Amino acid sequence: MQMDIQSLLIISISAVFISNFVLSRILGLCPFIGVSKQLDSALGMGIAVIFVMGVASAVTWVIYQYLMLPSDQNLIYLLLKGHIQNPPNLVYLRTLVFILVIAALVQFVEMVIQKTSPGLYRALGIYLPLITTNCTVLGVSILNIDSNYNFIESVVNGLMSGIGFTLALILMSGIREKLELANLPKAMRGTPIAFILAGLMALAFLGFSGLTIR
Amino acid sequence: MKIKEVISKGIWTENPVFRLMLGICPTLATSTSVQNAIGMGIAVIFVLTFSNLLISLIRSIVPDKIRIPIFISIIATFVTIVDLIMAAYVPDLHKSLGLFIPLIVVNCIILGRAEAFAYKNTILFSVIDGIAMGIGFTVALSLIATFREILGNGTWLGNPLFGSSFEPALLMILPSGAFFTIAFIIAFLNDLDQRRKRHDKPAVQ
Numbered sequence: 001m002q003m004d005i006q007s008l009l010i011i012s013i014s015a016v017f018i019s020n021f022v023l024s025r026i027l028g029l030c031p032f033i034g035v036s037k038q039l040d041s042a043l044g045m046g047i048a049v050i051f052v053m054g055v056a057s058a059v060t061w062v063i064y065q066y067l068m069l070p071s072d073q074n075l076i077y078l079l080l081k082g083h084i085q086n087p088p089n090l091v092y093l094r095t096l097v098f099i100l101v102i103a104a105l106v107q108f109v110e111m112v113i114q115k116t117s118p119g120l121y122r123a124l125g126i127y128l129p130l131i132t133t134n135c136t137v138l139g140v141s142i143l144n145i146d147s148n149y150n151f152i153e154s155v156v157n158g159l160m161s162g163i164g165f166t167l168a169l170i171l172m173s174g175i176r177e178k179l180e181l182a183n184l185p186k187a188m189r190g191t192p193i194a195f196i197l198a199g200l201m202a203l204a205f206l207g208f209s210g211l212t213i214r
Numbered sequence: 215m216k217i218k219e220v221i222s223k224g225i226w227t228e229n230p231v232f233r234l235m236l237g238i239c240p241t242l243a244t245s246t247s248v249q250n251a252i253g254m255g256i257a258v259i260f261v262l263t264f265s266n267l268l269i270s271l272i273r274s275i276v277p278d279k280i281r282i283p284i285f286i287s288i289i290a291t292f293v294t295i296v297d298l299i300m301a302a303y304v305p306d307l308h309k310s311l312g313l314f315i316p317l318i319v320v321n322c323i324i325l326g327r328a329e330a331f332a333y334k335n336t337i338l339f340s341v342i343d344g345i346a347m348g349i350g351f352t353v354a355l356s357l358i359a360t361f362r363e364i365l366g367n368g369t370w371l372g373n374p375l376f377g378s379s380f381e382p383a384l385l386m387i388l389p390s391g392a393f394f395t396i397a398f399i400i401a402f403l404n405d406l407d408q409r410r411k412r413h414d415k416p417a418v419q
């Protein structure tokens with residue numbers, strides 16, 4: 001149990017700081033540049049992403065382990081035991097299945113939130129459809145599988161990666177709000193200066209890469 | 215609409231990366247070397263061309279309301295094909311691109327072209343658009359990779375350009391270098407546009 005908590009802590013710190021999704025892996029830049037103009041919308045988008053990444057990590061892990069991997073616990077194999085000899089190997093369908101699951105999941109989450117809490121829906125509503133094409137969600141689902149994480153590790157990695165994304169987004173929006181007042185060369189206004197900022201922030205986050213945890 | 219126009223749009227006037235700001239994530243993440251950039255570009259050209267072809271082929275029978283899931287399934291199928299082919303024939307490149315091959319699915323260029331072009335145009339134009347946009351993406355990617363590889367590693371396509379005394383700026387290979395490079399390229403293009411506008415104005419008056 002001690003080992004478990006330790007490994008979860010390592011996963012958390014590395015997901016938030018060391019290999020931050022935006023600043024170190026360079027994923028999810030569209031919302032990072034697009035939704036970082038105001039602090040409020042950045043916070044809304046961030047919470048929606050944390051939520052969806054956590055749920056998506058859990059769901060894709062279960063689907064991959066129990067429907068797609070050729071093991072004795074494969075549910076398709078157990079259901080059709082008399083009809084097929086070997087457990088089916090559906091690993092090659094991973095990309096297709098994951099993206100469809102994520103798209104359906106986002107739609108489902110949107111409907112549930114709409115029915116259960118209109119307040120939250122009003123806050124997150126416009127961000128949820130954008131999340132399907134946010135590469136962080138598919139990225140974290142695939143990374144969980146590639147890193148051989150177990151169920152709890154996957155969920156923690158999903159949530160923490162979402163928090164790392166939100167951290168970068170909030171920092172960025174804070175700086176950009178101030179930047180509105182700055183006197184910039186005309187050509188640098190808008191997207192170019194946002195990229196320069198992202199570069200400087202990535203440089204700052206590079207400092208965390210010296211962090212080794214044992 | 216002429217074929218020539220579609221081609222020039224894809225490569226220059228509506229360049230997916232620099233003009234439309236689509237597909238920024240894979241552009242920045244895989245442009246650490248020119249070799250990676252070209253590999254990624256070819257993968258995207260393949261997926262974009264074939265998904266445009268298939269979507270344009272079936273556009274009359276696709277119900278309007280569920281077109282996006284259908285597009286995504288088609289794109290994911292071609293991405294899986296590319297993924298498996300690359301894993302089999304160029305395992306080194308596949309390894310260094312890693313996560314970014316399956317992430318072609320969520321590359322906004324491909325879904326964007328499916329929705330904005332292939333769904334409304336004939337097969338021939340859709341295929342040409344796919345190839346042109348794919349080449350535009352590859353050119354942008356290679357340009358960024360050229361800057362980053364020369365400055366950050368002192369090589370181009372793996373060939374050393376400078377003597378052994380050259381000290382590469384490691385920064386350019388790191389994520390920061392990608393952000394700085396694209397920022398300056400976009401700023402340069404903005405400046406070019408503004409100059410042209412300023413230049414055009416007196417002529418109008």
